[in-house]
Amino acid sequence: MERENSLRERLIDVGVDLVMTDGTASLGLREIARRAGVSHGAPRRYFPTHHALLSAIARRGFADLKVRFAAATNGTTSPRGQLQEIGRAHVGYALEHRGMFELMFRHDLLDSEKHASGQSRLRDSTLPLFELIVELIVRHRAEQATAHQLGAPGESEPPPAVTAAALWSNLHGLAQLWTWGSLQLALDAPPPGGAPGSGQLDRLVTAVLDAHLGPVKS
Incomplete structure (x- = not known):
């Protein structure tokens, strides 16, 4: 055995x-x-199917990304700060490991429900990372409400899971558009071939967070 x-x-x-x-x-x-x-x-x-092996490979990527999220948020206590670090780690991983990143999120390709092969499904690796983002958004909203003596969120505010999905999609798109060279064209930045500098990456991730959580309030 x-x-x-x-x-x-x-x-x-x-x-x-x-x-x-x-x-x-x-x-x-x-x-x-x-x-x-x-x-x-x-x-x-x-692995009875090719997809079952691909899913096992993708789970290694999620395990690596989980470790990176934990390392990035270590020592950062505020939910907004943790989301900032997770965003940087997410985009950084995408730019550093393009092939693995592409595979990890292709649930349509991997079809993990059918090809689990007695192992944990790929969704069991994906969903906890998404749920972490949802949890941090809930904490951030509660923290903001307390700090500014606001009432309960209004009906117009999207549910935390919807905001998390939009935020995640924006980060994913940021990484993909940088890889393709589209952001460099739009921002008159250097051509593709490397990751943005730390300052530039911070500005882009901060802009994503501001778009979905609102700018930091003094």
Whole structure:
């Protein structure tokens, strides 16, 4: 059993290395098996479908992103400050690991409900990170209401989950548009090929937070 688990993990390790270096187009079962040094049919013993293996690879990405979120928010107590750090970490990860980031959020491709293969579904890795953003938005609103002696949120204010979804989408789009060079064109910034400088990244992430949470009130 230990040997079986070791081979299963090796197949995932190879898949992670491939997606990090060559992108999602490289993640064929035959290529993963070849680089793992096993027969091309071996992955089917552990992953009955190609999607099941891709989901296992994507879960490694979510585990890494979770660690980065924890490290980024360590020592930051305010919910707004934590959202700022999570935003920077999210965009930074997307720019640093483009292939893995693309794979992680392709639930339409991975179809994790069908291809769980007895393992935890990919949604079990995705949703906790989203729920963290929702929780921080709830805390931020409560903190703002207390600080400024406001009443309960008005009916016109979107539910926290909707605000979190819009915020997340904006951060995701920021990273993708930077990768494609569109933001550089719009902002007359240097051409694509690297991540924004820390100051520029901070300004972009802050603008996203201001758009969905309102600017910081003195």
